[in-house]
Amino acid sequence: MLAAQQALIRREVEDGTGAAVGVETVRDGAQTGLRLWFDDLGRARSPIVELVPRGLKRYEARLRFASFSAGTITQMQVAQPEEKQLARALIRSAANGAEVTIPGQSLEGWDIRDSSFSIIALQKGVEDRFGADALTATCRAMVIPMLAAMAELYGYDPILPPEAPTLEGEIEGTVLISVVRRRERNPRNRLLCLRIHRPICGVCGTDPTAVYGDAGNIIEVHHIQPLSLAGEPRAYDPETDLIPVCPSCHRAAHTRRPMPWSPDELRAILSRDG
Ligand SMILES: [Zn+2]
Ligand SMILES: [Zn+2]
Structure with missing residues (x-):
């Protein structure tokens, strides 16, 4: 070999x-x-x-x-x-x-x-x-x-960068964000998500390897609904709660905190004339 x-x-x-x-x-x-x-x-x-x-x-x-x-x-x-x-x-x-x-x-x-x-x-x-x-x-x-x-x-742990400092009063949201970040950075969640959905952005449809070739292994994994902020916490399901997203759509999704923009909301923004 x-x-x-x-x-x-x-x-x-x-x-x-x-x-x-x-x-x-x-x-x-x-x-x-x-x-x-x-x-x-x-x-x-x-x-x-x-x-x-x-x-x-x-x-x-x-x-x-x-x-x-x-x-x-x-x-x-x-x-x-x-x-x-x-x-x-x-x-x-x-x-x-x-x-x-x-x-x-x-x-x-x-x-x-x-x-x-x-x-x-x-x-x-x-x-x-x-x-x-x-x-x-x-x-x-x-x-x-x-x-x-x-x-x-x-329990092999991915190495995560230190958490960004947070404001007082954001504690509950911060806990959610760190749970979500942990799931999104977990290489096994990424592997499962890409095996189920293929490495194509679930929001804008970009296939980064088609755009960047050998440099295109940049697809990320996004956790769609990071627990409900009010009411019943929903059980997490790695087979349905994760979608592949390109780095741009992922950044855009997390500009709203603690509840990120949903894939549907982002698609609606993308399809606006302009
Ligand atoms: Zn995208
Ligand atoms: Zn995300």
């Missing part, structure tokens, strides 16, 4: 998970596959995903826990409900293009009970199975969401 391809895969996995990963090639007879894990935990304490060709036109991705991952599993078991919800949504997103099974459990309600936990994803009908593109594509389809789900449960 080319070092350049391995570097590309590592970068994509790290972007999607928000964690540093280790990658190595796996040889299985004449076949070449990949093994990935969280670098800071090391191979002995991390969830590990192996991606290997199977049969004529298939790739299998298998997630399991390494021998000394008891402490890692304990930390994952105390994940917040919102983190578990996002982890399960990520695994469901892998099931769109692959056959995903979690032995003894359902896709909707799985939990990591002990170190025997595993997830198996099978992608069929892979053309040119030994080609570099097939390995990268199956990695995107199955490995990245699997590791992103594990990273969410483990």
Whole structure:
């Protein structure tokens, strides 16, 4: 396997998970596959995903826990409900293009009970199975969401810039804004949102990669309704509450605080004559 391809895969996995990963090639007879894990935990304490060709036109991705991952599993078991919800949504997103099974459990309600936990994803009908593109594509389809789900449960934190100073009396709005900012900056929320909606601005329709080419990986993720400010707080759903937006529309949305302009309001402003 080319070092350049391995570097590309590592970068994509790290972007999607928000964690540093280790990658190595796996040889299985004449076949070449990949093994990935969280670098800071090391191979002995991390969830590990192996991606290997199977049969004529298939790739299998298998997630399991390494021998000394008891402490890692304990930390994952105390994940917040919102983190578990996002982890399960990520695994469901892998099931769109692959056959995903979690032995003894359902896709909707799985939990990591002990170190025997595993997830198996099978992608069929892979053309040119030994080609570099097939390995990268199956990695995107199955490995990245699997590791992103594990990273969410483990709680890898994106590095956020310090909060801007706020005025007295804005405290309630500030709490909302920081919750929203955290969700919007979470690389796993971004990954899920882009897997569901494609990287096109949900307000103005711009596809930044069509405009800027290789420099166009700038789409952002916006949380549409940051809790209601009055009355019943609404439960957050990562599959429906997030939309991709271009940086301009995103800045515009947050010019109103604490409740941002809605996508409909922004579209109405954009469609005004002028
Ligand atoms: Zn836009
Ligand atoms: Zn936003």
